[in-house]
Amino acid sequence: MKRLLALLVVTAMVLALVPASITRAQDGSDIEGSLVIESWRNDDKTIWEDVLIPAFQQHYPNIDVAFSSYLPQDYNAALNAKLEGGTAGDLITCRPFDLSLALFQQGYLASLNDLPGMENFSDVAKSAWVTDDGSDVFCVPMASVIHGFIYNQTAFEELGLEEPVTEEAFLELLQAIRDDGTYEPLAMGTVDQWEAATMGYQNIGPNYWKGEEGRLGLIDGSAKYNEGGFLEAFEALGRWQPFLPNGYQALTYPDSQNLFALGMAAIFPSGSWEISVFSPLVDFEMGAFPPPPPADAETCYISDHTDIAMGINAATENMEAARLFMEWMTTQEFAELYSNALPGFFSLSNHEITLDDPLAQEFLSWRGQCESTIRSSYQILSRGEPNNESQLWEVTARLLNGELSAQEAADIVQEGLENWYEPQQ
């Protein structure tokens, strides 16, 4: 009897060790005309369920759509496992660049070359979801984030300041704020490194390397980080050093956000994704201006960085319904609904849309005045070792810390790229 009991206990313990995943049911209960969206945008669940999907069903009432989301950090691994196991949803939210490209190359994402409506997207908008030679596009671009400077309008009025239109005016403005002493001119720290690279270098850089011209030049080998526009961008970033807050070497990104939100700093070099963060927090009026170009520039450039898209699982059993859904995502209706539901995330289509949030509308209006481009290091250039993006983080932080000159910083990045990237050798 005792033995039997012991055996039972042991069996129970062994059973308890069986991975939970085996017992977890997979939803294989798709009925015809029903779609499942896989996404990492946990926060957007209500927007999809209450706004976007009902709008789609006004056109196609017989197609059911469900939104299934993961935490951002779990998404890539969970999606890969489900694709390999053949249990992934019909529509796949696409990360930009290499992660989605790998899925397409493994045959998990369907090609969308012949999808009606794709002509509504520019080449820059599609650049994050095409093969390197541009022959296949595999996701419908959904949204981008735009870099720029958010400022404290109340402080500007108090000090009698105006939005700068050239780099010279920008530096004078920063000096005026510094001289007055009430506010820190720029809310920015270097300890996290990505602020210096992303909100500094990639924010103002396109004005110097002429947007797409310079970025594609890096990829085909005709431009270099240590000469021309890319070097000028390092020099321009270096000029920010006297305007950073006290002890900026140890300030983190959340520190900068707080510095601005509490009204202690006048200008926050950042991007449109902050709008929804700041709107409920601040008690002053906010404005925004695009990165001011050098005085002799003919046109301005902005970083309109592609961030999120949607593709079709190549193994879906509802290809027709999935394509209808994707087609709807290329329309003006979707663009307007999506951009308004998520202020700061802008539809990538060429449709004219209006936004209710004035600050978001301000960011969006720059698309009409300036040329769009994306961050220089994201396409192709961050595949090798040393990693181009990581190197930009390092050197821009050291540049602002005063440990490197602009030329030295540029040389390090160029050398790193030449180390593995053939067109640059």
Added chain:
Amino acid sequence: MNLAAKRSNRKPFPVHILVFLAPAVIIYTAFMIYPLIDSLRLSLYAPNENREEVFVGLDNYQRLLTDDLWQPRLEGAIVNNIKFFAIHMLVQNPIGLLLAALLSSQFIRGRSVYRTLIFTPTVLSVVLVGFIWRLILSPLWGISSDVLAVFGLEQYDKPWLGLEETALTTLSLISVWQYVGIPMMLFLAALISIPDELIEAARVDGATAWGVFWRIKFRLILPTVGIVGVLTFVGNFNAFDLIYTIQKATAGPNYSTDILGTFFYRTFFGIQLQPGNPTMGATIAGVMFLIILTGVLLYMFGWQRRMLQIEL
């Protein structure tokens, strides 16, 4: 009679020993030995063009030790790790010993209160400790300049965690603050086990307080000094959490706080746009294993064997 003799000759195999050993052996093998060996195996592989892992022998180790990209990072991590260890040995352990000596004295009141207070940070979460110190030292919200101002030294305030020359020392001292309770407790346990007769006898013979401490107490706790040293060594060369909490995996500024743990993490799991490289990460883990193994062996053969066991 015959039967009995036979029985005594054939001793039955002591099955109960296996039963007693089994839980420890099974758990230790499954969770420690197997992953360790598998990690070392992984370090001998590398991905080819088709992203398949193929056997490459010691190529990864060669790259790590000679390649222009890897070698400076490895060297930097090892040098920083040695500094990190040296600060613990020179600051944490002497302070631990001093505190233990004070707390073992008969003349200090409220000893258990001090003991508890000093030990408390050890049981706090590293994430919490990192967050608190980040706030204390923050140039924006912190109090480091106010504290210096009390002594009229405010012009010497710096963004301690943001400068290459101060960041590693600052992090080491935070770690010392958190863990000083452990050597203190070990030393204290050793000190209070010394019989009072020895000390009284020394006093009668005319030894001073310092003489008693140095010539009698310290000699008797030497085995503990060795254990504390090797624990510090293993802990420091495995360290990762505090640096990751405060400086993130970039171990900035400019890798000045990069130690083997953070170097391994960045390589194995990747960072931002840089994809992880598990085989190279396993190689770094292999180097860490070798360094720690060497240190522990040196301790065992160079120190522990020479220790005299003194019967008290």
